[in-house]
Amino acid sequence: GTAGTSTGAGSGGGDKSPVKVGLVYSKTGPLAAYGKQYLEGFKAGLAYATKGTGAVDGHPVEVAEQDDAGDPAKAVSAAKDLIGKNYKILAGSTASGVALQVGPIAAQNKVLFISGPAAADKVTGLNKYTFRSGRQSYQDTRAAASFIGDAKGKKVTVLAQDNAFGQANVAAVKDVLGGEGATVDAVLAPPSATDLTPFATQAKDAKPDLLYVAWAGDTASALWTSLNQQDVFSATKVVTGLDVAASYPLFGPAAEKIDFLNHYFGGAAGTEAEKAMTDAVAKAGSKPDLFTPDGFTAAQMVVHALEANQGSDADTDALVKALEGWSFDGVKGKLTVRAEDHALLQPMFQVKLTGSGADAEPTAVRTLPADQVAPPVAKTAG
Amino acid sequence: MSTPAPVLRLDGLGWSVRGVPIVQDVSLDVAEGEFVAFIGPNGAGKTSLFNLVSGIYPATHGTLHLDGADITALPVPARARRGLGRTFQTSSLWPGLTVAEHVRLAAQAAAGPAASYRIWRRAGHYRQQVEQTLERTGLADRADHLAGSLSHGGKRKLELAVLLVGEPRLILLDEPMAGVSAEEVPALVELIRSVHQEQGRTVLMVEHHMDVLLGLADRLAVMHHGTLLALDTPDAVMADATVQGAYLGEAL
Amino acid sequence: MTAHLKRWWPLALLLVLFAAPYSALPVPGLLDGPLGSPGSLQLIALCLLYGGLATGYDLLLGRTGLLSFGHALYFATGLYATDLAMLEFGLGFVPAALFGVACTVALALLLGSVSLRVTGIGFSMVTLAFAQAGSILVQRNPGGLTGGEEGRSAPAEHLPDALIGIQNTANLYWIALAYLVVTLAVVHWTVSSPTGRIWAGIRENERRVEVLGLRPYGFKLVAFTVSGALAGAGGVVYLLLTGGATPQAAGSDATLALLVMVVLGGSGTRWGPLLGGVLYTWAAHRLGDLANSDSIAQLPAVLRVPLSQPLFLLGTLFVAVVYLLPGGLAKLPARLRGGRAAKTAVPVTAVPEGAA
Amino acid sequence: MNTVVLLACTGLGLGALYFLVASGLSLIFGLMDVLNFAHGALLSIGAYAAWWAATDGGMGFWLAVPFGTLVGTAASVLLELALIRPLYARPRDQILATVGVGLALPALLMGIWGSDARPFPQPAALAGTVDLLGATVPVNRFVLMAAALVVLVLLRLFLARTRYGLIVRAGVEDRAMVTALGIDVRKAFTLVFAIGGAAASLGGALAGLYFGSVNPSQGTGLLIFAFVVVVMGGMGSVTGAAVASVGVGLVQQFANYYTAAGLGDLSVVVLLAVLLLVKPRGLTGRLA
Amino acid sequence: MTEPLLQVRELRVVIDGLHILHGVDLDVAATGVTALLGRNGAGKTTTVKAVMGLVPRTGAVTFDGADIAGLPTHLVVRRGIGYAPEDRGIFAGLSVAENLRLAERDGDPAYDLVHELFPELKQRHRQPAGTLSGGQQQMVAIARTLLNGNRLIIADEPTKGLAPKIVTEVADVLARAAETVPVLLVEQNLALVRRVAGHCAVLADGRTAHQGDARALLADEDAARRLLGVGSHRPDTHGGTPR
Numbered sequence A: 001g002t003a004g005t006s007t008g009a010g011s012g013g014g015d016k017s018p019v020k021v022g023l024v025y026s027k028t029g030p031l032a033a034y035g036k037q038y039l040e041g042f043k044a045g046l047a048y049a050t051k052g053t054g055a056v057d058g059h060p061v062e063v064a065e066q067d068d069a070g071d072p073a074k075a076v077s078a079a080k081d082l083i084g085k086n087y088k089i090l091a092g093s094t095a096s097g098v099a100l101q102v103g104p105i106a107a108q109n110k111v112l113f114i115s116g117p118a119a120a121d122k123v124t125g126l127n128k129y130t131f132r133s134g135r136q137s138y139q140d141t142r143a144a145a146s147f148i149g150d151a152k153g154k155k156v157t158v159l160a161q162d163n164a165f166g167q168a169n170v171a172a173v174k175d176v177l178g179g180e181g182a183t184v185d186a187v188l189a190p191p192s193a194t195d196l197t198p199f200a201t202q203a204k205d206a207k208p209d210l211l212y213v214a215w216a217g218d219t220a221s222a223l224w225t226s227l228n229q230q231d232v233f234s235a236t237k238v239v240t241g242l243d244v245a246a247s248y249p250l251f252g253p254a255a256e257k258i259d260f261l262n263h264y265f266g267g268a269a270g271t272e273a274e275k276a277m278t279d280a281v282a283k284a285g286s287k288p289d290l291f292t293p294d295g296f297t298a299a300q301m302v303v304h305a306l307e308a309n310q311g312s313d314a315d316t317d318a319l320v321k322a323l324e325g326w327s328f329d330g331v332k333g334k335l336t337v338r339a340e341d342h343a344l345l346q347p348m349f350q351v352k353l354t355g356s357g358a359d360a361e362p363t364a365v366r367t368l369p370a371d372q373v374a375p376p377v378a379k380t381a382g
Numbered sequence B: 001m002s003t004p005a006p007v008l009r010l011d012g013l014g015w016s017v018r019g020v021p022i023v024q025d026v027s028l029d030v031a032e033g034e035f036v037a038f039i040g041p042n043g044a045g046k047t048s049l050f051n052l053v054s055g056i057y058p059a060t061h062g063t064l065h066l067d068g069a070d071i072t073a074l075p076v077p078a079r080a081r082r083g084l085g086r087t088f089q090t091s092s093l094w095p096g097l098t099v100a101e102h103v104r105l106a107a108q109a110a111a112g113p114a115a116s117y118r119i120w121r122r123a124g125h126y127r128q129q130v131e132q133t134l135e136r137t138g139l140a141d142r143a144d145h146l147a148g149s150l151s152h153g154g155k156r157k158l159e160l161a162v163l164l165v166g167e168p169r170l171i172l173l174d175e176p177m178a179g180v181s182a183e184e185v186p187a188l189v190e191l192i193r194s195v196h197q198e199q200g201r202t203v204l205m206v207e208h209h210m211d212v213l214l215g216l217a218d219r220l221a222v223m224h225h226g227t228l229l230a231l232d233t234p235d236a237v238m239a240d241a242t243v244q245g246a247y248l249g250e251a252l
Numbered sequence C: 001m002t003a004h005l006k007r008w009w010p011l012a013l014l015l016v017l018f019a020a021p022y023s024a025l026p027v028p029g030l031l032d033g034p035l036g037s038p039g040s041l042q043l044i045a046l047c048l049l050y051g052g053l054a055t056g057y058d059l060l061l062g063r064t065g066l067l068s069f070g071h072a073l074y075f076a077t078g079l080y081a082t083d084l085a086m087l088e089f090g091l092g093f094v095p096a097a098l099f100g101v102a103c104t105v106a107l108a109l110l111l112g113s114v115s116l117r118v119t120g121i122g123f124s125m126v127t128l129a130f131a132q133a134g135s136i137l138v139q140r141n142p143g144g145l146t147g148g149e150e151g152r153s154a155p156a157e158h159l160p161d162a163l164i165g166i167q168n169t170a171n172l173y174w175i176a177l178a179y180l181v182v183t184l185a186v187v188h189w190t191v192s193s194p195t196g197r198i199w200a201g202i203r204e205n206e207r208r209v210e211v212l213g214l215r216p217y218g219f220k221l222v223a224f225t226v227s228g229a230l231a232g233a234g235g236v237v238y239l240l241l242t243g244g245a246t247p248q249a250a251g252s253d254a255t256l257a258l259l260v261m262v263v264l265g266g267s268g269t270r271w272g273p274l275l276g277g278v279l280y281t282w283a284a285h286r287l288g289d290l291a292n293s294d295s296i297a298q299l300p301a302v303l304r305v306p307l308s309q310p311l312f313l314l315g316t317l318f319v320a321v322v323y324l325l326p327g328g329l330a331k332l333p334a335r336l337r338g339g340r341a342a343k344t345a346v347p348v349t350a351v352p353e354g355a356a
Numbered sequence D: 001m002n003t004v005v006l007l008a009c010t011g012l013g014l015g016a017l018y019f020l021v022a023s024g025l026s027l028i029f030g031l032m033d034v035l036n037f038a039h040g041a042l043l044s045i046g047a048y049a050a051w052w053a054a055t056d057g058g059m060g061f062w063l064a065v066p067f068g069t070l071v072g073t074a075a076s077v078l079l080e081l082a083l084i085r086p087l088y089a090r091p092r093d094q095i096l097a098t099v100g101v102g103l104a105l106p107a108l109l110m111g112i113w114g115s116d117a118r119p120f121p122q123p124a125a126l127a128g129t130v131d132l133l134g135a136t137v138p139v140n141r142f143v144l145m146a147a148a149l150v151v152l153v154l155l156r157l158f159l160a161r162t163r164y165g166l167i168v169r170a171g172v173e174d175r176a177m178v179t180a181l182g183i184d185v186r187k188a189f190t191l192v193f194a195i196g197g198a199a200a201s202l203g204g205a206l207a208g209l210y211f212g213s214v215n216p217s218q219g220t221g222l223l224i225f226a227f228v229v230v231v232m233g234g235m236g237s238v239t240g241a242a243v244a245s246v247g248v249g250l251v252q253q254f255a256n257y258y259t260a261a262g263l264g265d266l267s268v269v270v271l272l273a274v275l276l277l278v279k280p281r282g283l284t285g286r287l288a
Numbered sequence E: 001m002t003e004p005l006l007q008v009r010e011l012r013v014v015i016d017g018l019h020i021l022h023g024v025d026l027d028v029a030a031t032g033v034t035a036l037l038g039r040n041g042a043g044k045t046t047t048v049k050a051v052m053g054l055v056p057r058t059g060a061v062t063f064d065g066a067d068i069a070g071l072p073t074h075l076v077v078r079r080g081i082g083y084a085p086e087d088r089g090i091f092a093g094l095s096v097a098e099n100l101r102l103a104e105r106d107g108d109p110a111y112d113l114v115h116e117l118f119p120e121l122k123q124r125h126r127q128p129a130g131t132l133s134g135g136q137q138q139m140v141a142i143a144r145t146l147l148n149g150n151r152l153i154i155a156d157e158p159t160k161g162l163a164p165k166i167v168t169e170v171a172d173v174l175a176r177a178a179e180t181v182p183v184l185l186v187e188q189n190l191a192l193v194r195r196v197a198g199h200c201a202v203l204a205d206g207r208t209a210h211q212g213d214a215r216a217l218l219a220d221e222d223a224a225r226r227l228l229g230v231g232s233h234r235p236d237t238h239g240g241t242p243r
């Protein structure tokens, strides 16, 4: 079903036929918090890109929201529903599983699909009609690599869960740092393991120059506690990705000892678009967070594609063409949609937390330029 | 009595639980078409002996032969397939099935496992067998009732019906009259008699009511403390003073 | 006349369902968009699929009395095996589907023969444990085969063109409908077969079946395998409907959902599981809309917070059904009519004598 | 050597956590024939209540744990009174009702506090580690073990020594007959639920220590292993559950570490299957 | 008859929409044994279950002047009614001693009496009751009603499945118990009824068909045949006709 909300951001909305955009994302379920950020970002981005009119060339943009609750089957049904109702533009996908299932559906039906926070590398180059508005795991890995400086002869250990996300991270690190002459090994814990103490000691015993922790899920807190208790921080440099603000306290007393790579946190970039986003989100009673830019960027991309076609979404191939190779000023800085595989090239951040527990505050240490963290070009399937 | 080869032969049969003997050294030959009744005080081991014969309990001592073949180690279903059928002291039925369904199920089972594995066929009605059996057991008017809703006497009859439709050659009946009202007893007795005398089935039966047994049994087996205390014609057993003292008392 | 109506309504309903894609009838409230629109067809197809799955599951639960907590494993096997046969062996869809169902049958035979060694709740737990193992295996992405938590989408190039694209949603819908009809036919046929009669006996009193000379084990294994095969075939249909295999299909929640469906509709009845499957699936999709609707967003927090959680609504609904509708929806008419039901209770398995 | 010690200690800690969930589950199943699918949710309630008390509630940890246990117990009693008791005559429906509650409660928690994990405040005394034979073992694992041991002893005393234990054991077999002896069996059942719920929610409150955080699906995640433990121990046997908990915790921890692919969960499943094939009635020989 | 101890009026029971009792009247005398008779399925068991509150019922049940029709079972029992059900109600998994211990209600259970009557039970006090023979289980069931100082004992076919000698003993037990406690006895064994019962009620098709003196009924051939289906000239247990 469609919980349709017309985003008549401005009263000056057009009087021509509306263009319909469908968002399929997690409104409920385990990723609901990410979904919320995405939606706030999208609304802010739409208002920003249409200069408050909510319309492109006089065609008002109508946004329909569909909840997938993190379940790909639900997402596919929702996507089919929207496509059946003549939606030519879909966006959203909070979870990678969703993005990888909706992408092919979009290609089969020749509609534009802009994936959201889903980080799987496979989304890049998935097909001609699939784009992404967030970062991908490879960019995380590259950002992590930036901490090691010259990799030659160094030893890097990846501590991750033994699932698709963890395995992909290990492969990426091997690819990036292994290629630069580092020895890379991995400590993989079963995803369902709840007691991580032994894996913390294993990581410590590996005595790496850099320990890259690629961890998602509910056991994060247990992991950081274990790493701290086993005194891993005194033995090696620990790098991990900085998640949403709500997760900062989970690092516990270790917070200040970790080097973070980061996709985005509120206030990281200092760009004009960021300011617009922060204002809009604040007006809605919220704060920008990790995935707010993904929504914002998606809206920018949608509006740009439409603008290039005089507000018409009739020709999907033209929409695709308009996006391929497009460079623009986004929240995080200069963003580029790479023409070959639709990767979104974007800067990343090195971040430190100060204070621990509820008081932890992030500060950006360095901004890594987009080309330094760019993923290799993926082969596009079709 | 001429002695053809026994249908059932128990040889030193025994069963103990954690070293405590419940049934001890029971040896007994039952001839084709014979009716042996078991009596004995409560707890003498009559039901346990039936459980050994039907295979519900595994014998810990001795052997058991049916038609000359050793069946001591066979499981329950295998013994049943060789024609050994029984009823239980406490009714054991399928509470959610109707009376007619009970009999139909039993009739189908009697046709052997192969008949029941035909998943591609429609289940047969066994109409004639079912009607006949219900008629014989006086359940015809309750054919559509659920077994769970029958009164005690009705359940006892249904037990018999389920048993009889399978036409077992050797029948074990464990107190079939218990709880049946006085009015119904003659009909049941008549039924058992016809199964035995007219159809020539071999019957073993436990029953506490002597007057019922006296008209039916060829031989009376008296059990006491798990052993076979006496085995003889009814008259001889009834005259036995030990039996009088241990079991009958001043009969009510 | 009414007797005729009673006999023929399933056929009439089937015709209506068959013709649904040609209709533009709006069904406000129930469906979002007209009946024949792709979104509606997709939702109805999922409903029918789950109706079939629940019916197949009830072969175990309601007909044989086996409470399995691992049915999702067989569903997921059909789903993944078919997908992987296309992706990894490059098989066409039809051979891949056959392969998928064959895998399911083999697995059901194997695991069934182990888990049926124990009875009662022990059986439930062993099936749960096997399914959990399967779910973990899928999540673990062994050899990059299953795609772990991301799943694998079905390769469009191996699927017939008539099954791809939104304009062909009707074909998928008909496949789901066909699956449902086949499942119903298989279940009803087997249940009224000689084997089905033994299943009923096992359900009511297993020990007593032994005394009749039959080993329950073999009959239970047949039920387990047939039911597993039906679930595997359901997995194939699911693959077509959702365009991919994802680990959600293998989780223990998926079995619980089946259980909920069967109970909702009425276990051991002819139409109950179907009804339950349809309703549950519909509710699971539409409750999300309700939970996200504006009218709920405006409620005070005490009401808004619980009502905006679809799972909360579902769980509560389920409890209410269990509590207020013992025997499920299928028993509702009888309960409303009240009385007499017990005395004239129609045999659950076979048609009464003379009806044929 | 120190790895083995570490694995053994953490495995025992995990086993203790399983036991806290499984003991109540086993008790409720064994005595009331109710397979309580809401048991994981009770654990979550205990965990969230303790978390709330320790953060927003401003209580110290040592007050928060009993508070969480109390709330969980109350929820458990409520569950019994409102849902289980009216369904005494319909055992299968009781199971189903708990399935519904097991779905609804975590969703409710998620609705109120969000799906993200919330850090659980660790008291300084328990945040540290102990050096044991060269291994650095977190202190809180020992707290879990101690709690499990106390629960085990108390439960055994309850069952063997009290009249309520006797009533409950009889009530499972034939509820109507117990009342026909002049006993109000409902009270006894509520008591069993209260005890089971107390053990689970204590487990929940302590799980906060173990995981360092609380999240809505924690309880449900532990539930499946608790089920495995209950079956392996022999349904309804508390002692059996204790032995099985230890076994499962250790096997899982060692297998996770030493097998290449981290096969801890799978080895537990295999263990269960093998055990049931060899001993269909579980370790203690109680009817499965 | 003096004021009855237990008075049942217009008792009706409906189970699953099925009318089982359509109006049973029953008076249990304050002394001696009152027999409840009737054919299989007449509703005897249902009547006593209804009195005990084990099935939903309507109608009036007065015990010792107090209305107990609305009371839950355990409170009915606590008024002083001991009940031995038809299927014995043994807890199979509990030992004999535990079965008896459960039945203890007041401070001073009469174990002496029980062990004197059924020495068997003393020997077997640790055996799981489920493994007792049918007759031994029946002993446990009766013993449980004798343990407390009950003011009425209700026994539903207590001699079913007992060996003749034990039947005689149980009859003695009942007769002895009835000297101090009134007994409501459901029984098929008319010889036993004749021996112990004073008053009796006969049920047919869920209704009271007759109430009156037991011996008088059994002596009246016509009435006995009409109500019980057996002629009174054969006072034996059962009508089996040896040929």
Ligand SMILES: Nc1ncnc2c1ncn2[C@@H]1O[C@H](COP(=O)(O)OP(=O)(O)OP(=O)(O)O)[C@@H](O)[C@H]1O
Binding pocket: B017, B022, B040, B041, B042, B043, B044, B045, B046, B047, B048, B049, B089, E127, E131, E132, E133, E134, E135, E136, E161, E163
């Ligand atoms: N599993 C068991 N464990 C211990 N003792 C048992 C077991 N099964 C039976 N017994 C004992 O064995 C004896 C024989 O029991 P059985 O049921 O065979 O008696 P019975 O002759 O049928 O008596 P009744 O006429 O009362 O039915 C009894 O004393 C009983 O308590």
Ligand SMILES: Nc1ncnc2c1ncn2[C@@H]1O[C@H](COP(=O)(O)OP(=O)(O)OP(=O)(O)O)[C@@H](O)[C@H]1O
Binding pocket: B148, B149, B150, B151, B152, B153, B154, B179, B181, E015, E016, E018, E020, E038, E039, E040, E041, E042, E043, E044, E045, E046, E047, E086
């Ligand atoms: N739970 C039930 N559901 C349906 N019918 C029942 C139920 N309980 C009893 N009946 C029916 O009620 C009638 C009376 O049963 P009841 O057991 O009271 O008879 P009874 O006089 O004790 O018989 P018996 O001498 O066989 O013990 C019977 O026809 C029986 O089938």
Ligand SMILES: [Mg+2]
Binding pocket: B046, B047, B048, B089, E133, E134
């Ligand atoms: Mg016996």
Ligand SMILES: [Mg+2]
Binding pocket: B152, E044, E045, E046, E086
């Ligand atoms: Mg009766």
